[in-house]
Amino acid sequence: MIAYLNGEYLPPEQACVSPLDRGFLFGDGVYEVIPSYDGKLFLLNEHLDRLGRSLAAIRLPDPMPDGGWAEMLERLLQQNPGADRSVYLQVTRGAAPRDHAFPGQATATVFAMVSPIAPQGPAVAGAGVSAITAPDQRWGRCDIKSVALLANVLARQQAADHAAVEAILLRDGLLTEGAASNVFVVTNGVVRTTPLGPAILPGITRAFLLGALRAEGRDCREEPVPEVELRAADEIWLTSSTKEVLPVTRLDGQPVGDGRPGPVWREALDRYRQERYRLMHGSAGRDVTHD
Ligand SMILES: Cc1ncc(COP(=O)(O)O)c(C=O)c1O
Incomplete structure (x- = not known):
């Protein structure tokens, strides 16, 4: 399996996230699960709209505006061929010294991976x-x-x-x-x-x-x-x-x-x-x- 982390496509065991990441420390992040059938993402726009609403609700600027999500997800699926898959993606507020209030400076962490959908x-x-x-x-x-x-x-x-x-x-x-x-x-x-x-x-x-x-x-x-x-x-x-x-x-x-x-x-x-x-x-x- 090839995963995506902050711009790189790599095996998940090589994907490293800081222990200071606010997703790890506070659960400070949002996610989506998008199904894909025969390599085509189903209801992608609806999922990306909801992702946008989740990000806005937690006041986290979208780290991949302007079609970036669709491009990344398509590329990830190409690297994980198969019939029915789901893509999990998450965005956290990134790594920063531990303090509940938002950090002054932090780069969002973006992670995505692909899993098979078990048939009913x-x-x-x-x-x-x-x-x-x-x-x-x-x-x-x-x-x-x-x-x-x-x-x-x-x-x-x-x-x-x-x-x-x-x-x-x-x-x-x-x-x-x-x-x-x-x-x-x-x-x-x-x-x-x-x-x-x-x-x-x-x-x-x-x-x-x-x-x-x-x-x-x-x-x-x-x-x-x-x-x-x-x-x-x-x-x-x-x-x-x-x-x-x-x-x-x-x-x-x-x-x-x-x-x-x-x-x-x-x-x-x-x-x-x-x-x-x-x-x-x-x-x-x-x-x-x-x-
Ligand atoms: C709490 C909760 N409600 C509802 C759903 C169903 O949402 P969707 O149809 O967008 O997958 C999910 C999906 O995982 C969920 O976690």
Whole structure:
């Protein structure tokens, strides 16, 4: 694997970052994860827009304006050939003497690497996945894609301890999102997901899926989902750039709906893949990469 660090393309074990880097000391940085299919980045502009918003929110000037990101990411993908990959990139405020306030002088650290996207596989369509619920113990700006992810890490580990793939987070009796995903619920055919705001990350997959489902007339609502309604839902899905649309069939050990991936999930995943195919190939068709 070839990674990118501050202008250089090199094996990750040769990429060195100072221990005084503020990403290391404070989690003072932001990141993105961008999927790529057959070497083409999917929804790149949407991801770069969100990166720009995260950088602005933490008052860190964009270190690669004017098309620099796209050029670097394309070059990195060329050096890591393969079918389905995701690019992880992060920007931190750089190395400086340790002080909470911003340093007078520091150069941002830019790091990027490529990983394979694990295909969803037939087991998921057959059985779905398990999730647990956990209290949302994160901060008040979850809309910023910050590298400071300790609360998310602890929630995901709690899920892993229960052999579950995700922790679905609850705050004040309402669903927020997953530790690393957005959450959708389906009740009597109506699709609901938490409205945008500081309590959740504005997921790129979330927005894309809402658009695809609404275009075919599905009733989709961005409104608060109380915990009791989450638990009583017919279907629960997780979305993210690497998970696509994943059906949750067990929540805290109890079956969701009839305990099998539901019909609206099947429709949603099909729509998601059709729309992705259309966008990436400029024509109608079905993206079967993950079947
Ligand atoms: C907390 C959180 N919410 C939602 C998402 C989904 O966002 P996206 O669809 O942009 O990958 C992620 C992605 O990792 C996440 O970490």
